[in-house]
Amino acid sequence: MQADGSIATSLGDYSVNLGTFSAAAMDRAGHLATGLPLASFAGKSALAREVDVLVHRLARHGLVEYRLSSPRDEQDLVVIEPQVAGYWPQCAKLGNGDTVVLSRFAYLRRRGNEMVLESPRAGALFRIGDPAIAATLAALSRPQKISKLRRHAASFNLDLLALLLDSQILLKLDAKSGEGLRLNEGDGNLVLWDFHDFLFHTRSTEGRHANPLGGTFAYADAVPPLPAVRPPWPGKKIDLRKFSTSEPISPFAKLLRERHSIRDFDDEHPITLAELAQFLDATARVLSEWSGANFDGGPEVTYSTRPYPAAGSAYELELYLAVSNCEGLARGLYHYDAGGHALVAIGASAQQLHALSTAAEFAMDAPGPPQVLITIAARFGRISWKYSSIAYSLILKDVGTLIQTFYLATTDMGLGGCAIGTINIDLFAKMTELEFHVESPVGQFALGRGKKPLAAS
Numbered sequence: 001m002q003a004d005g006s007i008a009t010s011l012g013d014y015s016v017n018l019g020t021f022s023a024a025a026m027d028r029a030g031h032l033a034t035g036l037p038l039a040s041f042a043g044k045s046a047l048a049r050e051v052d053v054l055v056h057r058l059a060r061h062g063l064v065e066y067r068l069s070s071p072r073d074e075q076d077l078v079v080i081e082p083q084v085a086g087y088w089p090q091c092a093k094l095g096n097g098d099t100v101v102l103s104r105f106a107y108l109r110r111r112g113n114e115m116v117l118e119s120p121r122a123g124a125l126f127r128i129g130d131p132a133i134a135a136t137l138a139a140l141s142r143p144q145k146i147s148k149l150r151r152h153a154a155s156f157n158l159d160l161l162a163l164l165l166d167s168q169i170l171l172k173l174d175a176k177s178g179e180g181l182r183l184n185e186g187d188g189n190l191v192l193w194d195f196h197d198f199l200f201h202t203r204s205t206e207g208r209h210a211n212p213l214g215g216t217f218a219y220a221d222a223v224p225p226l227p228a229v230r231p232p233w234p235g236k237k238i239d240l241r242k243f244s245t246s247e248p249i250s251p252f253a254k255l256l257r258e259r260h261s262i263r264d265f266d267d268e269h270p271i272t273l274a275e276l277a278q279f280l281d282a283t284a285r286v287l288s289e290w291s292g293a294n295f296d297g298g299p300e301v302t303y304s305t306r307p308y309p310a311a312g313s314a315y316e317l318e319l320y321l322a323v324s325n326c327e328g329l330a331r332g333l334y335h336y337d338a339g340g341h342a343l344v345a346i347g348a349s350a351q352q353l354h355a356l357s358t359a360a361e362f363a364m365d366a367p368g369p370p371q372v373l374i375t376i377a378a379r380f381g382r383i384s385w386k387y388s389s390i391a392y393s394l395i396l397k398d399v400g401t402l403i404q405t406f407y408l409a410t411t412d413m414g415l416g417g418c419a420i421g422t423i424n425i426d427l428f429a430k431m432t433e434l435e436f437h438v439e440s441p442v443g444q445f446a447l448g449r450g451k452k453p454l455a456a457s
Contacts, residue, residue, distance in 0.1 A: 077130045081126075089163055103171055115127070121169075123170050136155045140457060146158070189381055264450065316395060332353070353431075370447060372447040377428070377441050380438070
C-alpha cells in the first residue's frame with residue numbers, strides 16, 4: 001500500500017504501481033500468493049471486474065503465473081510462466097477429429113530441479129509437474145489424433161493441449177499438412193530457420209524471454225574473473241616490438257587507435273542531416289548491383305556491393321534510425337534505403353520511440369538518450385536460403401564488421417558512437433509490424449555529436 005492509497009508490487013529492485021482498488025478487491029487479490037481461480041473474477045460483478053483489471057495489469061508486466069492443477073489431488077500438473085509482456089493463457093479450439101503434433105522448435109529441458117517445455121515461438125514456457133505429461137509430449141513427436149490420445153494417454157488433458165496449441169508449441173494439422181514436417185509449419189520465412197539459430201536469436205536478445213539479461217555478474221561468487229590479457233604460452237618467444245613504432249605509420253592506423261565509444265552527446269549542437277547523410281554514404285550505401293546463379297540450374301540471385309564485407313555478398317542487414325535530436329530531420333523512426341540513399345519515415349508512436357531510446361540509454365549507462373539510434377536488423381532469409389547450420393553466426397559476424405565500420409566513420413568525421421549489446425525484438429516488431437522471424441534486430445549503434453571533455457581548471 002502506497003501513501004496515496006494506491007498499491008504497488010515489487011520483485012527485488014523492480015516495482016510497478018498498479019493503481020487504486022477497493023478493500024474487497026485487495027482482499028481477493030491477496031489470494032494471488034497461493035492461487036486465485038480464473039473463474040473467480042470472470043463474472044460481471046463490480047468486484048470481479050476490479051480484480052480482473054488488477055490481474056491484467058500484473059500480467060502486462062509478466063508478474064502472474066498460471067497453474068493447471070489436478071482436481072483430484074490439487075497437484076500442479078503444469079505451471080505456465082509468461083515470457084513476453086502481456087501474455088494471457090488462451091485455450092485454442094480442439095475436437096476429437098483434430099490431429100496435432102509438436103512444433104519442430106519445441107524442446108523439453110531440465111532447469112534446476114524442474115522440467116520445462118519451451119519454444120522460441122511461444123509467449124510462455126510450461127513447467128511440467130507430472131512425469132506422465134512428458135511421456136505424452138514424447139508421443140506427440142508424431143502426429144496424433146485427439147480421439148486416439150484420449151483412449152491411450154493416462155495423462156491426457158485437453159485444456160493443456162489447447163494451451164500448447166495457442167502457444168504454437170503444438171500444431172494442428174489438416175489434410176494438406178502432411179506429417180507436420182518443416183514445410184508444414186508456418187510461412188516460407190519460418191521454413192528457412194534452423195532450430196538452433198531461431199533459439200539463439202530469441203534467447204540472446206530482449207523481448208521474448210524472462211531470463212536475466214546483461215551485466216548481472218551471475219557467477220561472480222562461483223568463478224574468478226579471467227585476466228584481461230591471456231597468460232603467454234610456454235616456449236620460445238619472438239619479440240615483435242622491435243618492428244613497431246610508437247606513432248601510427250598511416251592515417252588508417254591512427255584512426256584505429258583513436259576509435260573509442262562515446263556515450264555522452266552534445267544536445268546543444270546535435271548531429272546534422274548533412275552529417276548523417278555523409279555517415280550513411282560512407283558506411284552502408286549500395287555501391288553497385290549485380291546478379292548470378294549460385295549453382296548450376298539454380299535461380300538467378302541478385303547481389304549488391306557496399307562499403308563493408310558480408311557473408312556470400314548477401315548484405316542481409318538493414319538500418320532503422322530512431323531520431324531524437326538531429327538538426328534538419330524530424331524526430332521519428334526511419335528506414336535507410338541503401339539502394340536509393342534515402343530515409344523513409346515509419347509510423348511508430350512517440351511512446352514506442354521513447355521506450356526504444358530509454359532502453360538504449362540504460363544499456364549504455366549513459367546520461368541521456370542517443371541523438372540517433374541505429375537499429376541493425378537482418379532479413380534472415382537472405383542468409384539462410386543458402387547457408388545451413390551457420391546462418392545466424394554469419395549474420396552476427398556481419399554485424400561486427402558493420403559496427404567497426406560505424407566506429408571508424410564516426411572517428412574520422414569527429415562524431416561519437418557506441419555499440420549497444422541488447423535490444424527488444426518484440427518492441428521492434430510492434431513498431432515496424434514486421435514478424436520477428438522475418439526481419440528482426442541483431443545489433444544497435446548510438447550515433448551523435450559527442451560532448452567535448454571539460455578543460456581542466
